[in-house]
Amino acid sequence: FEETKRGCCGTGLLEMSFLCNPGTLTCPDVSSYVFWDAIHPTQKIYSLVANT
Incomplete structure (x- = not known):
């Protein structure tokens, strides 16, 4: 994985919107x-996770 701290959708950060x-x-x-x-x-x- 290249990105482990941000999400793919939206800003990728926890936000109230x-x-x-x-x-x-x-x-x-x-x-x-x-x-x-x-x-x-x-x-x-x-x-x-399911296959572990």
Whole structure:
């Protein structure tokens, strides 16, 4: 993973607004991120946890 501290969607930081919605920009390669948004892991992380 290249990015372990920020989320792929929105600003990637914990914030008090609508984080990820249809109008929000996302990162170009979600597979390089640990988090999808400020608190939720990406599908790749869930898969690694489930298969461990």
